[in-house]
Amino acid sequence: MTQFSPDAPARAHAFSLSSADDGLAALGAWREYPRVQQPVWPDEEARQGVFDALRAAPPLVFAGEVDVLRERVAAAARGEAFLLAGGDCAETFADSTADRIRNKIRTILQMSAVLTYGASVPVVKMGRMAGQFAKPRSADEETRDGVTLPTYRGDAVNEYSFTESARIPDPKRLWRTYTTSASTLNLLRAFTGGGFADLREVHSWNRGFTSSGAGYDRYEELAGQIDKAIRFMDAIGADFDALKVVEFYASHEALLLDYEEALSRIDSRTGEIYGCSGHFLWIGERTRQLDGAHVDFMARLRNPIGVKLGPDASVDDALRLIDKLDPEREPGRLTFITRMGAGKIRDRLPALVEGVRDSGAQVAWVTDPMHGNTITSSNGYKTRRFEDILDEVVGFFEVHQSLGTVPAGLHMELTGDDVTEVLGGTGEIDEEGLTRRYETLVDPRLNHQQSLELAFLVAEMLSR
Ligand code: PEP
Ligand code: MN
Secondary structure (H helix, E strand, O other), rough: OOOOOOOOHHHHHOOEEOOHHHHHHHHHHHHHHHOOOOOOOOHHHHHHHHHHHHHOOOOOOOHHHHHHHHHOOOOOOOOEEEEEEEEEOOOOOOOOHHHHHHHHHHHHHHHHHHHHHHOOEEEEEEEEOOOOOOOOOOOEEEEEEEEEEEEEOOOOOOOOOOOOOOOOOOOHHHHHHHOOOOOOOOHHHHHOOOOOHHHHOOHHHHHHOOOHHHHOOOOOOHHHHHHHHHHHHHOOOOOOHHHHOOOOEEEEEEOOHHHHHHHHEEOOOOOOOOOOOOOEEEOOOOOOOOOHHHHHHOOOOOEEHHHHHHHOHHHOOOHHHHHOOOOOOOOOOOOEEEEEOOOOHHHHHHHHHHHHHHHHHHHOOOOOOOOEEEEEEOOOOOOEEHHHHHHHHHHHHHHHHHHHEEEEHHHHHHEEOOOOOOOEOOOOHHHHHHOOOOOOOOOOOOOOHHHHHHHHOOOHOOOO
C-alpha cells in the first residue's frame, strides 16, 4: 500500500482524485434498480450532513494503489501468486484498537510467511479490514425473550445492544465508519511500511500469542528455518531493503451503496471512477442480483472486485456477472469467491469453473471456506467446525487440480486473538469451550492458532 513495486512508481504518485466532477453523477444510477439490505436513515437532515462531509473528505485509498492490486490479483489468477484475505466477519468500533489490529496483521503476516516459505509463492496480503463495518442479514428482525427489534446491521448502521433506540439506523455511524477505517489504515500503513512486517521479524510475530499448541510450535520451527535462510543471504551480501516494506491491502463488502458512492472519486489521470473506501470491494451472496443495485454500482468502479458465489450459483449466473462486471475480460478485475460448504464444493464447483474457463473469461478463483459451513451448536452458539473448513479448502484444491485451473486464494474470517468461536483444531475447542471466549457479534472466526494450522495445510496443498 504505502510501497509500490519498482515497475509502478509513476502511477503511485498520480493520485489526484476529485469528488466534485460531474463524471460521478452516473454512479447514482443504482438508485433506479431494486436494492436489498439498505438501511432507511430516519433523519434526513443528519443523513445529508454526513454524506456532504463524506463526499468532501479525503479518499482512504488511492487509484495508483488500486491499480497495483489489480495487477497482483491478475498474477494470482495466473498462479503466479496467492491471495490471502482475512479479518473479522464484522469489525466493530470498540475492537478497532491498536492491539487487536496489530494481532490481525501479525496473523496474516505469519500465514503469509508459512505460505511463501512452505510453497515458494508470493502472497498478496489483504485484510478484511479498515471498512468491514456493515453486515447483510438473513432476517430483518430479531426476537429475544418475546421482544422483537430490528436486526443489528453492523456498527456502520446501528448498535448491537438489544434496545429499541440502539437499533435505529444512525447516519452519524457512517462518519465513524470513515474515521475508524482511516485510523485502522493508518496503523496498517505504519506497520507494513515501518519495518514491523520485515521478514527478519518473523520470530517476533509469534511473541505475545499463546505460547504452545501445534500451530504455534510449527510456526516457531518454520521461523527458525527462515532465520537461517536470511543469515545465509546476509552472509553472501544480499540486499535486504526489499524486506522492509510489505504491500498490504484493505478490503470489505461494498454493502451500503450510499456510503460507497460518497467515497468514490474520479481519478484525474484517466477520468475513471474508483471506490476509495478500500482497495478491493466485494458483492455478497445476498446482493449479487444480476439486475440489482449492487451489480450496477460496482460495474462502474475501476477497483478489482469480488463476487461471492454460493452453492446455488449457476454457470449462467457466473457468465452474466462476468458480462456485467468485467465486459473487457480484464485480468485481475474480477474474483469469484466461492462459499459452497464442505459437503457441496466437490459437486458444485467444477461446472462453474469449467463454464467460466470455456467462455474465455479470466477470473481469480478464491475459496471462502467459512460461510457454507455455519452451524448452531447444541448449546446455542453460531459456530463452524474446523474440520469442515479444512475439508472445503481441500475440496477447492482438488477441483482445480482435476480441471487444470488455478486455485488463486483464500478468504477467511479470522482474528489474531485467542477466541473460542470455531470448534476443533489442535486446541480441541468443544461445545463447552465455546463458552470460554466467544466474542464475535456475527460470524465465528478462526483464532490465531487455528489460522496458522490452516496456513500450514494450504502450504502443503499449494506445493503439491
Ligand atoms: C461475509 O463475508 O461475511 C458474508 C456475509 O458472506 P456471504 O455474502 O458469502 O454470505
Ligand atoms: Mn461472515
